[in-house]
Amino acid sequence: MSSNLLPKPQMRDLLGRIARRNFVIGVTLVTGSFFLLEHFFIQGRQNKYRDFYKTFDFAKDFEEKKKAGVFHSVKP
Numbered sequence: 001m002s003s004n005l006l007p008k009p010q011m012r013d014l015l016g017r018i019a020r021r022n023f024v025i026g027v028t029l030v031t032g033s034f035f036l037l038e039h040f041f042i043q044g045r046q047n048k049y050r051d052f053y054k055t056f057d058f059a060k061d062f063e064e065k066k067k068a069g070v071f072h073s074v075k076p
Helices: 013-053 056-067
Strands: none
Touching: none
8 A cells, every 4th residue: 555655745945946946047047148149149239330430431421411511510
């Protein structure tokens, strides 16, 4: 009769084990998400900005805006 009984569940420190497991899973997910975001999103945006400003001419852009009348304090 005793062989048909289910084994007793381990109840001692159950909350602590679950909390530690969830903490490790959470830290792993946050760290992985950070590195994926950094690699794919932030680095891509920084590369686009760097490529844009390599060929950007500030003086030419200022003159075009001045001729268009964007600046009210600068006479065309």
